[in-house]
Amino acid sequence: MTTSRDVVVTILLLVLIAAVLLVGRRLRDRPSRHGVTDQHSVTEQHSATEQHSATDQHSATDQHSATDKHNPADEVQAERRELVAELSSMRMQAIQSAAATKAEAETLASLQRRIAEAEIDAARRTLATETERTRHAAELEASSVLLEARRQAEREAMELTATARSAQADVERRQHRVSEREERLDTDRSRLDERSASLAEETARLDTRAQELETAAEAQRAELERIAGLTAADAKIELLAAVEADVRRDVAILTRDLEAEARASAGERARRIIADSVQRVASEQTAESVVSVIHLPGDDMKGRIIGREGRNIRAFESVTGVNVIIDDTPEAVLLSCFDPVRREIGRLTLEKLVLDGRIHPHRIEEVHEQSKTEIASLCARAAEDAVIDVGITGVHPEIMALLGRLRYRTSYGQNVLAHLIETSYIAGVMAAEMGFDGTVLRRAAFLHDIGKALTHEVPGSHAIIGGELARRYGETEDVAHAIEAHHNEVQPATVEAVLVQAADACSGGRPGARRESLEVYVQRLARIEEIASGHDGVEKVFAMQAGREVRVMVAPEQVDDLAAGVLARDVAKQIETELTYPGQIRVTVIRESRATE
Template identity: 40%
Template structure:
């Protein structure tokens, strides 16, 4: 009983505590749900408001875009209408002009027909008149014309011949005396050298060992030098020297310089030879420029285009009938300027024109055409002046348009005709070798051609990427055939086609 009295209140207290806890828990859960619902309602309201704002903005942008598009369409439509209006106006004007032209054409046709009819009437009247005259005079019109013209011609020829003879006698006396004075004065003021030609140079060798090294194993070094420079090397057993034969003096100068460097350096092999030849080419080019500058200084020319200086320097290595072309140009410049002083002509035009008159010879193997035309084109390119260009172009013409052209042509002839100036040997020789080389260079795939052994051998270097071994033999036969058909030469010409292929790798 006591136990029940103790347990009963305890159970009551526990039950009450459980009921209170349940109530409190339900209350808290309900508040949390309400708070969450309220928050979700707020977010939903905000989202609806934002969506309304976005919709309003989209509508506004859409309206704005539609408005702008309509405005652009109206503008474009207006432009199209204006263009169409202009086209209509132009078409109307064209139609009016066509109508006017048609009307004029019709009028011209009518007038042309009238003119033809009038011409026929005149011809008919003329024939009638001639017939009447022939009946009256008892001689035909043709015979009358011939008699009249013959008598008039005889009288005119007699008067002209008489006056011409008198004038010719008088002018010859004056001109001959004056020309002798001017030319004698100019020649006396100029003292020039006798220039000889040179087609062979030699380089001394220090000993027989150097000769062997220069030749190389199986002659590979000497072949490399000949291929790189385009010259013919002649090594005799006797004297300790090597002869360099080549009709092109620039190639010969490069070969001489290359051999001197190789002998001095001592390292002689194909790769070194190629490097030395390139270096020698640069040295010769510097020498060419220096020779041009010296020639400008010697002729007292104050202003000339810088690019013309090395062009004139190249003439130091060119010969015409055995005469050095650069020396000949300097002489011509001096003579022309002195004669221009005496005659009161344009001195500077004669001085520069005489100096540049043969500049075309520096490019005759590169550009087709007479050297006078080539030189005149160069003068025009570098804007030396119209008068000088005319002098260069006309210095070999039979008809000359300026006094300066006559003076330069006379100076050119005097320089060439003086004793010891020329010999008729190298020009023909050089021309023949150039023609042989031109035949080889005319074929596709050919890189370079060298005529050596005084024209008895033609070496043709071909591109190994374009020409194979079979095509090399074909090219050799074709070159031989063209040489036989086009050229005249003594003896025989050996054609050697060289196809060289190199593969280079480096060991690291």
């Protein structure tokens, strides 16, 4: 109902608005007559709409003032009445239309209400039908589920019954076995009781027999003591004294024989082990050089290397730290540097510059950086190959870097990294010949010269530096001690330390391992003989075995036995102080006394 009323009110408002708009349009379209102004006409129209009595008053006034029966005011008044009548007619039509619309709306609402009630009834009937159908289906499904559940319960009950019967049968069988076992246990217990009683009787009999035997033994011992005139303690002392003398004599003889055999075979066995070790390690002879030679495509390249006013050669030496020696040697220049790694970097840099042809300070710096990277990669690869060759693992990365630097370091012409590998091989063979595990020995022998990579950077001998590096980077104490003791700067305290010394001496002392120039070699031997000859009482001096042994002949009337030992120590100390030499030098003082009649 509320909706219908709103519709009717809306329609009435629309009709009224349309009527007002229509009247306004007609008033605007109607022309003014006899010079009457629009303002006067609008004023009079407004007055006509406000009050009907005012219209008559205005009309009387107009008639009194007018002189002609065709006055314009009468025409305006007539038009006003027509408009009012027309507006009243339109109002009545609007009211009638609204009433008709209201009636139609009420009829429509009633019709819609009846349709809605019919639809609601149909929906109720449909819902009831669907509910009944759903209830019936649910009842059928519930019956089916209940039937299936009953069947499942019956099956489970049957299975449980079968399981219970099986379990009951199993329990009965177990009870039967337990009963049989209890019967056997009872039988065994009875048998054990009988045996225990028998054993108790036998034990008592044996105890009695033992007492009888002990009494008889005491009687026999007393009879023997009476016959021999000695007690048992005195007889034991005499027997032990006699046996002890014989045993001591046998032990002394055996000890003497073993010592003699050990002295006789120790030297031969040591020589055999060293010979086998060196022979089994086939190494190349040294062929290292102390300088690097760069071959040039032509002598005009020397001028390009020098550059304008020496600019290029100064830049090269400043960047690389390597001295460039340019002499009259055709198509070649020499590179000299105390650091072999820097010398190798300089060699590679100069070779690349010569091959490229562009030689100027900026290009020298670029090629030098490339060469440093390449040499670092080569050092790392060389260290990895060496570690794989000797078969050790777990080496610290810092030690690996130092091992790579030893690829370009030499000691008396012998490549240090190759020397480490060879020493490790020899140490492993020695360990195998002597019959013990050589893992620690091979590791110590491989790392014994690691300090040479830092000798010019850190003060101290390479052996002490190597031991400190080994401890710093996680090596065991046995390895560190063997490294620092391989030149006797620390007293060797383990078998590994002594064998590392032996392996190092074998690698450095074998023929062809190390070389010196002839002039340096002769000068060194002459200086050794000169040092030994400068002491009092020395008659002759011989430098033997390439300067590794010095034999000093002394006058017996001037040097006695005690002075001979002092002289040997003095000569050795002076040689150690004044000379530089590979390995060790043995000083032997020979004092010979001759008497002829």
